[in-house]
Amino acid sequence: MAKIVIIVGSVRSERHGIKVAKWVVSKLKEKGHDVSLVDPLELDLPILDKMYKEMESPPEKLQNLQKILKEADGYVPITPEYNHSVSSALKNTLDYFLEEYFFKPSAIISYSVGAFGGITAGNHLRQILAEMGTLAISSQLPISKVHEVFDADGKLLDENYDRRFSRFLKEFEWYMSALSKQRESGMPY
Structure with a gap:
């Protein structure tokens, strides 16, 4: 179906x-999507000095990432909440690129160990993504008390999140389909 890029927002141990x-x-993947996982811990990107488009000879890892982002139909950034905002690792990873995101939707998932599920970071991320040209869908998937939702191996413990994710995904799929059709008919500038 769609090519979706998941962008992890934390590099903490x-x-x-x-x-x-x-x-x-x-x-x-259960829904048949082609999924790529972008993990800033594996990328080990330096703090941004030049954007990808400004580099004469980008490193291979950035060339690969650029290709993945450019071919994507949509993005799912997964942000922790650090001091009521997104992590520097997520922001740094996002900032290497710009045009690759244009006119494609994003769907924000936020989390925290607290009761509000990183919703403030998600709201801040919404502003960042809008400026980058990848408008976030109106729904957001906050995961409260994330340490109680998943076990140490990453197994989901709270089945309510399966139901919530299903609805969240339907909206995201709708936007990916709609914007894909619009991109096929041409860009607005």
């Missing part, structure tokens, strides 16, 4: 985001 990401990857 005991991060919960990778559990969330692996669960999301499995849910998307």
Whole structure:
């Protein structure tokens, strides 16, 4: 169906985001989507100096990432909440690119160990994504008390999230389909 890129937002040693990401990857693959997982821990990108488009000879890992992002139909950034905002690892990963995101939807998943599920970080991320040209769908999937939702191996413990994700995905799929048709008919500029 669609090509979807999951972007993990944490590089911490005991991060919960990778559990969330692996669960999301499995849910998307169950629906037949082509899924790529972007993990800033594996990329080990330096703090942004030049964007991809400004580099004369980008490293191979950035060339591969650029191709994945360019071919995507949509993006699912998974953000922790650090001081009411997104993580620097997520922001740094996103900022290497720009045009690759244009006119494609994103669907925000946020999480925290607290009761609000990173919703403030998700709201901040919505502003960032809009500026980058990948408008976020209106729904957001906050995961509260993430340490109680997944076990140490990343197995989902709260089945309510399966139901919530299903509805979230339907909206995201609708936007991917709609914007794909519009991109086929041409760009607005």
